[in-house]
Amino acid sequence: PYQDHDKAIASLDSARAQVDNAKSVLAQARAELGEADANNPEIRAAVATLEGAELELSYATVEAPVNGYVTDLTLSPGSYASVGSPMLSLVNTDSWRIVAYYKETQLERMRPGQPASVYLPAYPGVRFEGSIQGIGWGVEQQDGDGARGPDGVPSVTPTVDWVRMAQRFPVRITIADEDPDHPLRKGMRATVRIDTSGTSITTGVE
Template sequence: MNRARRIGIIALSIAVAAILAALYSRHARLYPSTDDAYVDADVVAVVAQVAGPIVNLPIEDNQAVRAGDLLFEIDPRPFLIAVEKAKAELDKTGQNVSALADEVASAEARVQEARANLRLAQTQWKRIEPLSKLGAVPFQDRDKARAGLDDARSGLAGAQAQLTKARHELGESGEDNADVRAALAQLESAELQLSYTRVVAPVNAYVTNLTLSPGSYANVGSPMLSLVNTDSWHIVAYMKETQLRDIRPAQPTRIFLPAYSGVRFEGLVQGIGWGVEQQNSEGELGPDGVPSVSPTVDWVRMAQRFPVRITLVDPDPVHPLRKGMRASVRIDATGDGS
């Protein structure tokens, strides 16, 4: 083989390799993929909002539950007593308010009576006073009429003061009364506490990490169990930052799970994480509230990886999912996802 032919073959090989590399690079950009992915779901931590012994536990660990299903029940008797006490206090408050309202009504009637007496005394004085100046009536009658007018004025002032006091003690009437509102709030609080004794599933889920048993004591804020929300299955795929350029929400995604060889799941890109933790000089991660991604190789500078969240489309119930399953994904980034 002569020299020119060898150079031609080498050049052709280089050209073919370059074309293949370009095709591979284009394919990798338009169909980004990763094996660094896992199945995830929202987890609801169930805690007790009131304290007491568990008297009813109708569920088992790993059981499927529907939203609204009873998970456990705390002894309701102390809370039933509190409700009855609050009802009695509300009744008592209502009676007190009614009595005060009656007092206001009586005070108003006394004011009307005092005004009538004052009008009568004024009329009597207007009749007697001119006649007394003419000497037509005894001075005793004049003094009596004057005293009657003063008493009527004083009586009206006293009745009005009593009315003001009664209205102040009553405040607003009916359900607008402050004491009634306070009693109603106390009753609502007691009923709310009673409702907390029955703990129900907030979502469709699988029960996990159940360590309760009948008779166990529930403390306020203590985690009782966890629920894996079965309506929130999604994939978290860690993509290199060099793969993110063409990834858009709603792009179709193919998902494969090692647990189900040969089974393909479908998904849609939901979004790309906007931040990951950065290591400091000691290799520690700061509490920034964003995902932490450990480097795959720490002796060379590698592209950072960001979490891409993928929503599963119609998961197959024949192949149940579990939080933490490993996955491989390939995104079709040829479209804009619309």
């Protein structure tokens, strides 16, 4: 019996020694590997390397701020882009806008938000719903080519020189919803009809 007791004590001491040794090995391994969180130098170095690679990858990717169609693309596979040189044009399809020039005598009854009907020669009989987004507050008085004048406002060429014609001001019309069966394109001509409390005012858009 005493021998069995001594053997049990010896086995217990041996087991305790093995546990202590395992704890020592574990502590040494933890010291070599460092902390398990972000304070670990090796983890910080790996994270920094990953972030640097992701940053370099982002430089190779150009994302458009809006949805649209790419046109006038001058690049081909393997070409290099140069700073300040346009390589393509993007037609924004998130928001279609029409600029119709109405006579100043017609503006009194117009207000932002009023409904508008838009008709395109490209799609006879098709009506696009829209609304007034805004009305221009100024245009150049002298002759112009339709571009912006020196004061930064649109320049509208009068129809004739010997008659005092009513000046035309830009009225911005937004299209409510695009019809996938009748896609819109930048530069299309249109006829716009604005509903002003039962009275329609129509003009053409070049």
